[in-house]
Amino acid sequence: MTIMGERKKSLRGRMILSFLLIVAIAVVSFMIISINRSSRVIKETSVDYTLQLIQMMNENIEFYIENMENISQIAIYNSDVRKYLVADDDADEYLAKVEEQFATLKETRKDIYNIGVVGMNTNYLINDRTVLINPFIQLNDLEWYNKAIEGKDTVFSSHVQNIVYKEYEWVVTLSKPIGDPVDGEIIGVLFVDLNYRAISNLAEEINLGQKGYVYIVDGDGNIVYHPKQQLIYSGLWEEELMPADRTKNPVASWENNNKLYTSTRSELTGWTVVGVSDLDEMLSSTDDIISMYYLLAVVLIGVAMLLAVLLTDKITLPLRRLQESMLKVETGNFKVDMMEIQSRDEIGDLIRTFHIMIQEIENLIARNNIEQEEKRKSELNALQAQINPHFLYNTLDSIIWMAEDSNTRDVVLMTSALAKLLRKSISNENELVTVSEELEYTKSYLLIQKMRYKGKLKYSVNIDAAIADMEIIKLIVQPLVENAIYHGIKYKEGIGTIVIEAEYREKEIVIQVIDDGYGMSDDQLVHIFDERVIDERRNGVGVRNVHKRIQLYYGSQYGLSFISKIGQGTIATIHLPVQTGGNDGV
Amino acid sequence: MEYRKKDSMKKIILFIIVITLLAGGIPFLYLCSYQSEQAEKKVSIIFISKRLDENNDFWSSMVEGIDMAASEYDIDIELMGPALETEYDLQKKMILEAIAKKPDAIALVPIDYSITVPYAKQIEEAGIKLVLMDSVMEEEVGLSVVSTDNYEGGRKMGEYLKEYAGHSSVIGIVAHSPSSSTAIDRERGVRAGLGGYADHIVDKVYCYSDSVKAYEATLNMLEKNPEINMIVGLNEDSSVGAARAVKDAGLAEQIRMIGFDSSMEQVQFLEEGVFNAIVVQKPLNMGYLGIKTAYQTVIGETVDKEIDSGSKLITKETIYDKENEKLLFPFNQMHE
Numbered sequence: 001m002t003i004m005g006e007r008k009k010s011l012r013g014r015m016i017l018s019f020l021l022i023v024a025i026a027v028v029s030f031m032i033i034s035i036n037r038s039s040r041v042i043k044e045t046s047v048d049y050t051l052q053l054i055q056m057m058n059e060n061i062e063f064y065i066e067n068m069e070n071i072s073q074i075a076i077y078n079s080d081v082r083k084y085l086v087a088d089d090d091a092d093e094y095l096a097k098v099e100e101q102f103a104t105l106k107e108t109r110k111d112i113y114n115i116g117v118v119g120m121n122t123n124y125l126i127n128d129r130t131v132l133i134n135p136f137i138q139l140n141d142l143e144w145y146n147k148a149i150e151g152k153d154t155v156f157s158s159h160v161q162n163i164v165y166k167e168y169e170w171v172v173t174l175s176k177p178i179g180d181p182v183d184g185e186i187i188g189v190l191f192v193d194l195n196y197r198a199i200s201n202l203a204e205e206i207n208l209g210q211k212g213y214v215y216i217v218d219g220d221g222n223i224v225y226h227p228k229q230q231l232i233y234s235g236l237w238e239e240e241l242m243p244a245d246r247t248k249n250p251v252a253s254w255e256n257n258n259k260l261y262t263s264t265r266s267e268l269t270g271w272t273v274v275g276v277s278d279l280d281e282m283l284s285s286t287d288d289i290i291s292m293y294y295l296l297a298v299v300l301i302g303v304a305m306l307l308a309v310l311l312t313d314k315i316t317l318p319l320r321r322l323q324e325s326m327l328k329v330e331t332g333n334f335k336v337d338m339m340e341i342q343s344r345d346e347i348g349d350l351i352r353t354f355h356i357m358i359q360e361i362e363n364l365i366a367r368n369n370i371e372q373e374e375k376r377k378s379e380l381n382a383l384q385a386q387i388n389p390h391f392l393y394n395t396l397d398s399i400i401w402m403a404e405d406s407n408t409r410d411v412v413l414m415t416s417a418l419a420k421l422l423r424k425s426i427s428n429e430n431e432l433v434t435v436s437e438e439l440e441y442t443k444s445y446l447l448i449q450k451m452r453y454k455g456k457l458k459y460s461v462n463i464d465a466a467i468a469d470m471e472i473i474k475l476i477v478q479p480l481v482e483n484a485i486y487h488g489i490k491y492k493e494g495i496g497t498i499v500i501e502a503e504y505r506e507k508e509i510v511i512q513v514i515d516d517g518y519g520m521s522d523d524q525l526v527h528i529f530d531e532r533v534i535d536e537r538r539n540g541v542g543v544r545n546v547h548k549r550i551q552l553y554y555g556s557q558y559g560l561s562f563i564s565k566i567g568q569g570t571i572a573t574i575h576l577p578v579q580t581g582g583n584d585g586v
Numbered sequence: 587m588e589y590r591k592k593d594s595m596k597k598i599i600l601f602i603i604v605i606t607l608l609a610g611g612i613p614f615l616y617l618c619s620y621q622s623e624q625a626e627k628k629v630s631i632i633f634i635s636k637r638l639d640e641n642n643d644f645w646s647s648m649v650e651g652i653d654m655a656a657s658e659y660d661i662d663i664e665l666m667g668p669a670l671e672t673e674y675d676l677q678k679k680m681i682l683e684a685i686a687k688k689p690d691a692i693a694l695v696p697i698d699y700s701i702t703v704p705y706a707k708q709i710e711e712a713g714i715k716l717v718l719m720d721s722v723m724e725e726e727v728g729l730s731v732v733s734t735d736n737y738e739g740g741r742k743m744g745e746y747l748k749e750y751a752g753h754s755s756v757i758g759i760v761a762h763s764p765s766s767s768t769a770i771d772r773e774r775g776v777r778a779g780l781g782g783y784a785d786h787i788v789d790k791v792y793c794y795s796d797s798v799k800a801y802e803a804t805l806n807m808l809e810k811n812p813e814i815n816m817i818v819g820l821n822e823d824s825s826v827g828a829a830r831a832v833k834d835a836g837l838a839e840q841i842r843m844i845g846f847d848s849s850m851e852q853v854q855f856l857e858e859g860v861f862n863a864i865v866v867q868k869p870l871n872m873g874y875l876g877i878k879t880a881y882q883t884v885i886g887e888t889v890d891k892e893i894d895s896g897s898k899l900i901t902k903e904t905i906y907d908k909e910n911e912k913l914l915f916p917f918n919q920m921h922e
Contacts, residue, residue, distance in 0.1 A: 134857070136857045136858045136859065137857070141906075159906065159908075159911060160906060160911045160914075160915045162857070162905075162906065166854065168850070168853070168915045170915065210657060210660060211657065211658065211660075222908065223908070227654070228654060229912055230651075230868070230870050230871070230912045230913070231651075231654065231870070231871065231874060233908070233909035233912070234868060234871050234896060236871060236874060236875070298606060299606070301606070302602060302603070302605075302606030305602045305605075305606070306599060306602055306603075309598050309599060309602065310599075
């Protein structure tokens with residue numbers, strides 16, 4: 001039972017476990033993929049978003065620079081500017097024109113701080129003639145100036161413009177050499193200063209989250225703009241501003257130090273604008289997603305567990321019921337409930353097969369029972385039939401003798417008794433007779449014998465009225481009487497007495513045949529039911545048959561018993577069960 | 587038997603529900619509380635300056651640094667401070683006001699060496715973390731002091747002069763106060779930096795943070811000691827006043843001058859060659875480190891008792907170096 005129980009549990013357990021395992025693997029991998037995917041999507045979106053912003057910013061910067069370029073072109077190709085730079089005495093004439101020109105140009109853009117030309121001949125003009133060159137600087141110390149002198153166009157990134165006396169503006173400077181139209185010799189330098197604010201504002205306006213920011217580096221890796229520029233110079237802020245392998249590309253994105261960098265490089269300025277987003281901040285929304293997914297996963301697995309338990313219970317229910325039925329059958333009870341078979345699966349087939357098998361077994365048992373019954377009946381009949389010829393011969397012998405003596409009255413009496421006897425015994429209609437019928441029959445027999453032995457036999461029959469109408473199998477008393485006569489009375493000197501008592505004792509019908517004849521030895525008693533002992537004179541076939549028949553019919557606890565003593569007589573006792581009417585005896 | 591099985595089924599289902607609730611609920615609750623903790627975690631700091639003036643380079647740079655730290659550490663920052671460094675009573679009121687707001691920490695620039703002491707103590711008594719910035723007080727209050735190491739700044743001046751010093755060097759000092767800790771520390775630093783030339787210091791005058799007085803005192807000193815060929819100014823007013831005096835006396839070429847701090851006038855004097863060098867403080871770093879330190883005290887990190895926000899010696903040649911330009915010319919200067 002426990003073994004069965006364990007096995008059953010493990011079958012269901014295995015089903016639940018596999019079910020859960022599958023669901024768990026599915027849910028967890030779904031979760032991992034989703035989380036990965038969502039954080040990747042967030043990053044990609046962020047890169048796209050940042051890229052859009054910084055590309056726009058780069059375009060704006062390019063717009064500024066182009067604007068400066070345009071302004072410088074206008075100034076450079078202005079003949080007055082060139083004439084002013086090479087003029088000596090008539091300088092003032094051109095100065096006014098150039099001044100006017102500069103004023104016009106400055107009008108167009110508010111974010112242009114300075115437009116200036118510095119000639120090799122010390123003629124110069126910055127905005128207007130009130131502006132003086134800082135007397136404390138050497139022009140040769142100014143990098144943008146030197147580059148222009150060397151003939152190069154330069155966009156000089158954020159710096160403090162110190163060429164103007166007493167003014168220190170943060171600007172981006174575009175400088176160009178001005179060549180002599182005749183021989184191309186450099187006669188001066190033109191510069192345009194863009195308010196640095198114009199660019200830093202662009203960067204500051206970009207919102208990349210609380211911790212995100214934008215910085216700009218120029219082609220040489222110098223900081224054009226960085227919100228934490230001073231902290232970087234002080235070593236309080238460390239950042240790899242320009243990984244060489246990244247910033248070469250027009251567009252790049254990389255991760256470093258838990259920050260997401262997105263960069264775009266301008267071909268025009270050579271500057272790289274880098275957007276920096278804090279990954280933790282960016283992915284903080286994934287925390288929500290993760291906890292949501294986690295909750296979902298737990299709920300899903302919980303539901304899966306419930307379903308697994310319910311489903312496996314449902315699936316294994318018919319199996320378990322089948323098992324119960326089998327256990328009942330095992331103990332020999334074939335009266336199992338025919339459970340309705342709902343499942344059309346393998347288990348249903350199994351149950352159907354089991355039912356067919358049980359029915360088959362039941363049929364077999366029933367057939368076996370019938371066969372057994374038939375066998376028993378034929379045996380009974382056979383045993384019963386054996387009685388008749390013995391008695392018949394003997395009685396007919398007696399009648400013959402009486403007829404020879406011409407004792408007609410006795411012949412009639414005996415013949416009628418014999419007729420009565422034969423009618424009862426030959427008619428095989430009923431196996432059962434009432435006790436009184438049986439004893440009536442026996443009386444007929446006794447009468448016949450009494451007549452044969454003439455005065456040597458006396459008898460009496462007593463029936464307990466309570467059992468008179470009870471049914472017993474027929475022809476069981478007469479053989480005992482026969483036995484008493486042939487083995488007891490026959491050898492006795494003088495008159496022998498046979499008493500038949502039929503009574504109800506301890507729920508049994510007890511019929512005793514008591515004779516006061518010769519009696520039997522212990523040896524004879526022991527072998528009384530033995531078939532192999534053959535009595536030459538009158539064998540014990542009758543007694544043995546009676547015993548066998550009773551046992552065949554009523555079971556082995558019933559039958560005959562003998563008490564006997566040589567010289568004193570024999571008591572033969574029949575024990576029979578009390579049977580209610582109609583019972584066929586099985 | 588059937589009944590028992592149903593019973594055990596119920597138990598299993600109950601068990602599953604409990605497990606599910608535990609597995610789902612506990613981490614969920616944990617996450618929720620963690621998130622709310624995170625929300626609560628936003629540290630609040632009040633910065634009380636002795637001067638809150640957008641037009642002053644030093645203080646506005648400091649605020650710039652404060653904002654950087656606040657955004658970096660996600661700090662709830664509030665700025666307070668009088669417009670003038672002399673409004674003692676106003677700062678007192680502000681300190682009390684700040685205490686009432688119960689921030690996690692207060693970063694205080696004490697307006698006075700001694701008057702502010704009891705108020706600073708009140709901050710600590712209220713269980714608020716206190717970090718001092720820029721200046722110290724006569725008593726040791728607060729978990730940390732974030733300021734320019736004045737001794738170190740003085741030493742830089744001294745070492746610079748020592749490079750050009752010889753046996754004929756005669757040195758004069760223009761100081762802002764005989765009792766100010768900054769003046770004392772810087773002078774000690776200058777002497778230490780000068781090393782063996784420290785005894786070439788022949789005179790020391792005080793201007794009491796007035797550039798006009800400094801101008802006069804310097805002229806007096808030069809009159810008294812015409813052989814002076816090196817002058818040290820210990821703060822902005824002393825330096826500016828001394829530089830004006832030296833320039834007006836036409837001695838800019840002869841006298842090697844070094845000043846402290848970086849007002850526009852000082853930078854111009856440096857460019858002009860009146861100053862040969864100046865030592866500048868890093869107010870942006872001071873603001874940044876001050877708030878960072880205050881934040882660290884709140885989250886339970888150990889902080890150094892004294893933190894140097896740094897100083898730098900700048901000569902005429904290095905004015906326009908990338909890393910110096912921003913120290914000398916803050917962006918907000920542009921429109922002046």
